[in-house]
Amino acid sequence: MNSDRGVVVERLEKSFGAVQALRGVDFSAEPGEVLGVLGPNGAGKTTTVDILATLIRPDHGRALVAGHDVVADPAAVRRRIMLTGQHAALDDMLSGYENLVMFARLMGLRKREARIRAHELLGEFDLERAAGRRVGTYSGGMRRRIDIACGLVVRPDVVFLDEPTTGLDPRSRQGVWDVVAGFKKAGITTLLTTQYLEEADALSDRIIVIDHGVVIARGTADELKARTGGSYCEVVPLELKDMPAIAAALDSLLPPENRATLTTESDRITIPAPDGARTLAEALRRLDSAGMELVDIALRRPSLDDVFLQLTGHLATTPEAVQPEVVS
Ligand SMILES: Nc1ncnc2c1ncn2[C@@H]1O[C@H](COP(=O)(O)OP(=O)(O)OP(=O)(O)O)[C@@H](O)[C@H]1O
Ligand SMILES: [Mg+2]
Secondary structure (H helix, E strand, O other): OOOOOOEEEEEEEEEEOOEEEEEEEEEEEOOOOEEEEEOOOOOOHHHHHHHHOOOOOOOEEEEEEOOEEOOOOHHHHHHHEEEOOOOOOOOOOOEHHHHHHHHHHHOOOOHHHHHHHHHHHHHHOOOHHHOOOEHHHOOHHHHHHHHHHHHOOOOOOEEEEEOOOOOOOHHHHHHHHHHHHHHHHOOOEEEEEOOOHHHHHHHOOEEEEEEOOEEEEEEOHHHHHHHHOOEEEEEEEOOHHHHHHHHHHHHHHOOHHHHOOOOOOOOOEEEEEOOOHHHHHHHHHHHHHOOOOEEEEEEEOOOHHHHHHHHHOOOOOOOOOOOHHHHO
16 A cells, blocks of 8 residues: 555544544545545535544554554644645735745745745736735635635645535636646545535545545445436426426336435426336326426436435535425
């Protein structure tokens, strides 16, 4: 196992009072690999990341980050990692450039080196035009980028990104995606937790799914999708107001866990199609006799969302206020 720049986690356990947050988590990540860490709310993702970043200590088990034990040598671990959100120390009164120079100086770079490094990072993160502006005036996406840039003043071996794009608009999210691609190119090991499964799908080399403090599935996105098996049938109504009637017409074809994911925001209904075209034909027959008009009905391969739903019984993102009348 090449662990001197990667991550090795063995039987990690952690409790907070009566809450067993981690109950024996095992995984590893190789240098240059992006490992997606998925799981429903409260699964133990942040606890895992916090242990690896030496912010909290495990009760049992062992973790090596860039070859250093998180309990025996936390200082050595900290010199080799970057954690987003860590830089709440970002100074709003200083410009982006000044923040970078300050971090570089704190990391022991000489004044000239610090300035050079700051300019490099402003270029890499497409922040040159905002370099002279106070960070307090930055948008959410720019803030996220300068935050990550500050963590890269000295190149880390391992990067922890705990929900780096939550709450960002699609354009800013793309900016963070580009940053992650850059980590990969630089041979940096990246642990990425995210609520957006299409993000995990696009960025991760491998994925682990944590639930109730244990790893319940692992593999590439394709392997996980293949394990879910079968395809899905997606029904898109012409009129959103027909959603409850469509759910009712599908009846037994719509299992409770899929039914439970429907919200007032939903614009389509997904049902498992174990019999492929036959399930689709049956759905169409039922919807037809109920007089439902559709924009589209189609078979598709499972998405990571389907995998996640099947494994954990939840959607990755918790739907806002589910209205019971939607699913009648
Ligand atoms: N400092 C703490 N004190 C008490 N309980 C905690 C503490 N930190 C985490 N927990 C509990 O440990 C469990 C795991 O929490 P954790 O934050 O690791 O989950 P998560 O997978 O990151 O969830 P989310 O998707 O909501 O961020 C939860 O039940 C949480 O309430
Ligand atoms: Mg968390």
